[in-house]
Amino acid sequence: MTYIKGFNAIRAFSVLLVVLTHLDLSEWIPNTDFVMIRVWPMMSGEFGVLMFFVLSGFLITKILLHEKDKFGFISLKKFYIRRFLRLFPPLILFFILMGIAYWNGLMQDAVLSVGYGIFYVYNFVPKSLYFPEMGHLWSLGVEEQFYILWPFVLTVFKKMTSIKWIVYSMVVISGFLTFWFANSLLSQNYFTERWFIPASTPILIGCLAAIVHHTQPQLTLEICSSKWLPVIMALCFAFTLYVPSELVKIGFLFRAIAVALLLLYLVHNQQKKWMQILEWKPLVYVGTISYGIYIYQGFFLSTGGGSEIWFQKFPQNISLAVLLAILSYELMEKPILRYKKKFETK
Secondary structure, rough: OOOOOHHHHHHHHHHHHHHHHHHHHHHHHHHHHHHHHHHHHHOOOHHHHHHHHHHHOOOHHHHHHHHHHHHHOOOHHHHHHHHHHHHHHHHHHHHHHHHHHHHHOOOOOHHHHHHHOOOHHHHHHHHHHHHHHOOOOOHHHHHHHHHHHHHHHHHHHOOOOHHHHHHHHHHHHHHHHHHHHHHOOOOHHEEEOOOOOOOOOHHHHHHHHHHHHHHHHHHHHHHHHHHHHHHHHHHOOOOHOOOEEEEEEHHHHHHHHHHHHHHHHHHOOOOOOOHHHHOOHHHHHHHOOOOHHHHHHHHOOOOOOOOOOOOHHOOOHHHHHHHHHHHHHHHHHHHHHHHHHHHHOO
């Protein structure tokens, strides 16, 4: 697929939010109800993950629709091989690090929790088994569960109208479940906001943006040319600042819409001079290695500022996470990504 300018910058900003959150950024902002409930969701690591989700849904759907149009089918086998080659190598190294720490007596309580991470279901881990070094793996679980199903949806349903209505329905269901889970006893024992529904909804919104862009290019061009687009994006992004407290819980849906609109805007403004800012080489490189940073920061930052273990103390914790991400990408991921191209449908 053609390289899209600005997308690596989105990845860089996303992982930066995650890292800053896990370095306890929240301790440096006013600890008031208004800030923590209404402002913090707009700048937290959760929002960083949401950006990743929307971008992932957009790009993968764009690739799958292109494959379907060009060849008349989607190769599920090649799709899953590509996903495995992209995601699993850094995870193997991550679990090796976890194993070394365990055998050296540094993480004795992690064993029962590891299975949830290995089988991509950490978003369903009970709070009693939650382990900080693996806390970030919930997002990988949501993504992989989604991509087990999504290619089948694109394959089985021939009409895009049907697929759109599936997406609309899931977004509405997600909103209702968000309210229900918040008041359910389940939320006392599980991170219900990370369950497949509602957590996968931002991915769905990214998928919908790709579908609209693919099937109605003139409509997306008109949207991206509208003088009202910045206002709409701002209103969606800042949803939690002005709505009644009862609606704050579904703010993530509107922030996802804001990110999806931003992606469409970037796609339709590839030749603008200001794009050079987003294509600043250091920023692009951080976006390129963002997956590795995301994976390894969990081990070194312990999903929250580190611990008394020497490699989890600041500043060596963040330094080691970034260094390992660079080495991982250059020595392991880059060669595997070249091999991954062999499984592109031709």
